[in-house]
Amino acid sequence: MDILDSLRQAPSAELYRLYLAIGKMLDDPRRILEIRQRLHLGMAVNYIGDNPLGPPAKGTIVELRQTQAVVQDSATRRRWGVHYAAIIPETSTGQPDVEPTPPPRTQREEFFIGDTVSFTDKHLSERVGVVVRLNAKTASVAVNDTDGHWRVSYSLLRKIVDI
Numbered sequence: 001m002d003i004l005d006s007l008r009q010a011p012s013a014e015l016y017r018l019y020l021a022i023g024k025m026l027d028d029p030r031r032i033l034e035i036r037q038r039l040h041l042g043m044a045v046n047y048i049g050d051n052p053l054g055p056p057a058k059g060t061i062v063e064l065r066q067t068q069a070v071v072q073d074s075a076t077r078r079r080w081g082v083h084y085a086a087i088i089p090e091t092s093t094g095q096p097d098v099e100p101t102p103p104p105r106t107q108r109e110e111f112f113i114g115d116t117v118s119f120t121d122k123h124l125s126e127r128v129g130v131v132v133r134l135n136a137k138t139a140s141v142a143v144n145d146t147d148g149h150w151r152v153s154y155s156l157l158r159k160i161v162d163i
Contacts, residue, residue, distance in 0.1 A: 026085045029124050032067060035084040039069060047071055048086040056088055066124065105155040111139055116160040119152050128160065 007015065025031065039045070039061055046056035059080070063070035068081040111117070115131045119141070127150065133140035138151040 026083065027067070029122070032084050033124065035087065036064060036069075038089055039064060039084075039087065043089065044074075045071065046088040047080075047082045048088075049080075106157060106159075108134060108136075108139075108154050110159070111154065111157065116162065117141060117152075117157045118160055119150075119156045119158065121150070 010018075041061055041064065043061045044058070045061060046058055049057040058074040059071040059082075060074065061069050062072050062079060065081070068083055069087060070079050071082045071087070072079050111131055111134060113131055113134060116128065117131055117139070118126060118128045121127050127141075127143050127147070129141040129143040129150065131139050132142045132149065135151070138153055139157060141150045141152050141157075142148075143150055
């Protein structure tokens, strides 16, 4: 007996419980970020389409959104919003994946009290604030009156220049 036969015989309440648990796991921001970091615009991918038991469809990434990527199907040229978990990046493109050299990490010496900075929080939201204190490994950033202060590693901060 395979897993699909077992699921067909399971009570509806248990299937719903499993549905909720899997949904929470797939919506985990860390999981989304892990997949999203390996994707880029114009990349050829396979993805799980409407038929989950059929072969994966082929397409090209045209847009990266918060929880989904917009993929243009290679056969029909239609665009679909596809959850990141349903995307299978193609690895047989003929050219090896070359890791770009990361930009140098920002250091404590690059920031001063009063600098306007931005950073991405753990929920993938962009935050903007003012440096109020420089600690050994982190900077204290005042975001606004309701969000309070954040302690952020210097490597995660980006200076905002007012022109």
